[in-house]
Amino acid sequence: MKSTLQALAAVLVLSSATAAQDGGKLPWKGKSDDPKAAMADAKRAGQPMMLFFTSVG
Amino acid sequence: MSAGAFSDPEVIKAADNLACIFIECNWGKANSDLSDRYGIGGYPSILFCDPDGKPIGQLSSREPADVARQMLDVATRGKGGPAPVALPKTVKGLTIANAATEARRAGKPILLVFFDDSPASLSINAALSDDYLKDTLARFVMALAPYRKGAEDAVRFDVTRAPTLLVLNAETAKMEEKPLAKIEGSRSARELKRDLDSALILGAAEGSAPTRRPGIESPAPDAGDKMSDDEIERKFIKARIAASLELYKRGKKDKAVEALEDVVKTYPKHVETVTARKLLEEYRK
Numbered sequence: 001m002k003s004t005l006q007a008l009a010a011v012l013v014l015s016s017a018t019a020a021q022d023g024g025k026l027p028w029k030g031k032s033d034d035p036k037a038a039m040a041d042a043k044r045a046g047q048p049m050m051l052f053f054t055s056v057g
Numbered sequence: 058m059s060a061g062a063f064s065d066p067e068v069i070k071a072a073d074n075l076a077c078i079f080i081e082c083n084w085g086k087a088n089s090d091l092s093d094r095y096g097i098g099g100y101p102s103i104l105f106c107d108p109d110g111k112p113i114g115q116l117s118s119r120e121p122a123d124v125a126r127q128m129l130d131v132a133t134r135g136k137g138g139p140a141p142v143a144l145p146k147t148v149k150g151l152t153i154a155n156a157a158t159e160a161r162r163a164g165k166p167i168l169l170v171f172f173d174d175s176p177a178s179l180s181i182n183a184a185l186s187d188d189y190l191k192d193t194l195a196r197f198v199m200a201l202a203p204y205r206k207g208a209e210d211a212v213r214f215d216v217t218r219a220p221t222l223l224v225l226n227a228e229t230a231k232m233e234e235k236p237l238a239k240i241e242g243s244r245s246a247r248e249l250k251r252d253l254d255s256a257l258i259l260g261a262a263e264g265s266a267p268t269r270r271p272g273i274e275s276p277a278p279d280a281g282d283k284m285s286d287d288e289i290e291r292k293f294i295k296a297r298i299a300a301s302l303e304l305y306k307r308g309k310k311d312k313a314v315e316a317l318e319d320v321v322k323t324y325p326k327h328v329e330t331v332t333a334r335k336l337l338e339e340y341r342k
Contacts, residue, residue, distance in 0.1 A: 023063055023077075024064035024065075024068075026064075026068070026072045029077065029078050030079045031079040045108070048105065048106065049108070049110070050072075050104075050106075051078050051095065051104045052103050053080045053100060053102040053103070054082065054100050055308070056083075
């Protein structure tokens, strides 16, 4: 029983880690297009960047 | 990073001043050129850059108010505002030779950090400066060595990239030949703590300085000054399972399976191995 619960906890850790990587409600660029193009746009605009490296997929 | 902070109204407002760029890495299968360029070793990782893409810091807190404050600060500095671009607090350390002497005197292992000016070294610098690691780092004698390919120290310690962190037992004759741990690439403070704690456990299991010298704090003993063999094995197995989970999260399924198979093979009858077996079955599905 204990071991089953531990295994389940491990699986939950994996799934919650995935769920926490969607970026919330910020106005992300590069989410549905090329992030490198978004970085180039920021450079042209002289805008500092926050890069969010994630793995949702 | 919690999605909660990124949904906080204060953080959303602060985001007006920055380009927020979402880089889907799909466990290393996508945008690997960007991950490599910035030395990303785990997900999620958050870096702040100036408009030219040069890193100027990484997220140092997960609290919404702190996140918003840091975003505003970066926005000001990144645009060439009044405050100069600030790197994370500088980590202090001894030379290798002085660290070896001090480590033998204090009965502590050495944490040797090879660094350069890469974004990954910047990330490690920030992680090592994090208060979250304060207690763990107190168990080491810190040494720093600038990394140059082919330099004497790099060759001696078989280091081929920066950042690389080595945990060394100064009491062994040739400490460079058998490091207790070799940590390469970027890590968050939390990941680094886990890796360093595992190294301390391994050091204790191998009978190195941390648990043998009187008055030296061993890595989180539950009772008494000395861990039992069972306790050492239990902690080692748990550390391997944690490492396996991290590898799996990073898309390195083969390595994750390998780590668990090693546990099952080495400790087939230990009660903690049951967890490793169950997880192994999940991975293989």
